[in-house]
Amino acid sequence: MSGTLPVIEPDMNGEGLRIAIVMARFNTPVCHGLRDACLAELAELGVAEQDLLFTTVPGALEIPLVLQTLAESGEYDALIALGAIIRGETYHFELVSNESGAGVTRVGLDYGIPIANAILTTETDEQAEVRMVEKGQDAARVAVEMANLQRNLQEALEA
Numbered sequence: 001m002s003g004t005l006p007v008i009e010p011d012m013n014g015e016g017l018r019i020a021i022v023m024a025r026f027n028t029p030v031c032h033g034l035r036d037a038c039l040a041e042l043a044e045l046g047v048a049e050q051d052l053l054f055t056t057v058p059g060a061l062e063i064p065l066v067l068q069t070l071a072e073s074g075e076y077d078a079l080i081a082l083g084a085i086i087r088g089e090t091y092h093f094e095l096v097s098n099e100s101g102a103g104v105t106r107v108g109l110d111y112g113i114p115i116a117n118a119i120l121t122t123e124t125d126e127q128a129e130v131r132m133v134e135k136g137q138d139a140a141r142v143a144v145e146m147a148n149l150q151r152n153l154q155e156a157l158e159a
Contacts, residue, residue, distance in 0.1 A: 006156065008149060008152045010145050010148075010149070011144075011145065011148035011149070011152065012045055012141065012144055012145055012148075013045070013144070013148065014045035014046040014047035015046040015047070015048070016051070017047055017051060017077045017078065017143075017144060017147050017148070018051045018052075018053075018075060018076045018077050019042065019047055019051065019052055019053075019076060019077060019078050019079070019080060019143050019147070020052070020053040020054075020055070020070045020075075020076045020079050020080070021035070021038065021039075021052065021053070021054045021055070021079075021080040021082060022057060022063050022066045022067055022070070022079065022080070022081055022082070023054070023055070023056050023057070023081075023082040024056070024057055024058065024059045024060045024062070024063060024082065024083035024084070024119070025056050025057070025058055025059070026058065026059040026060065026083070026084070027083070027084035027085075027086055027125075029129075030084040030086075030120065030125070030128040030129060030132050031082055031083060031084055033129065033132035033133060033136065034082040034083075034084070034118055034120070034132045034135060034136040034139070035054075035136065036136065037132065037133040037135075037136025037137050037140075038080060038082060038118065038136040038137065038139050039052075039054075039140075040137075041136065041137040041139075041140035041141060042140040042143075042144070044140075045140060045141070045144045047140075047144065053070070053076070059083070059096070060083040060084075060085050060096050060097075060100035060119050061096055061099060061100055061103075063081045063083060063100055063104065063119065064100065064103025064104055064106070064107055065103075067079050067081060067103075067104060067107045067108075067115060068107045068110075068111070071107055071108075071110075071111035071113045072111065076113065077113075077147035077150075077151070078113065078114040078115070078116065078143035078144070078146055078147035079107075079108075079113060079114070079115045079116070079143070080115070080116045080118065080139045080140070080143050081100075081104050081116070081117050081118060081119055081139075082118050082119065082136070082139065083100070083118075083119040083120065084119070084120045084122070084128050084132070085097050085100070085119060085120065085121045085122075086120075086122050086123070086124065086125055086127075086128055087121075087122070087123045087124070093121075097119075097121045101117065101119065101121075104117045104119070105117070112150075113150075114142070114143060114146030114147055114149075114150055115143075116138070116140070116142035116143040116146070117139075118136060118138065118139035120132065120135055
């Protein structure tokens, strides 16, 4: 890249960021694994415990409504959605997967707030258990990086 091209580098410093987490309680063991990995990674990135809000909802379909309420508050730099949708024998898997994902995306776009979507969609419990730690950590990193990127973009656009 040339020396005149403005570049905003990834910023993984979570100090001073306020982040809210919404976790589904359905498939609880996997969701707890996501939560624990996410919280540990947020701490590693410097997000203070007092700057976090954690809440739960019954299932993945309820996550977007709570994300919307949190986004409307204007109190948070980023949001995180945690959940696990594991295929059963009915079409319900597709419905829940598609609708929860679309809802999470819509809230982020409607309110201009980064949302790390760590709602796992897997064929089996075993697949979910294998992915839960990595996906929980990824959610923390995405939330911090995107919150900082949004802040840096606003500063660049105002300059």
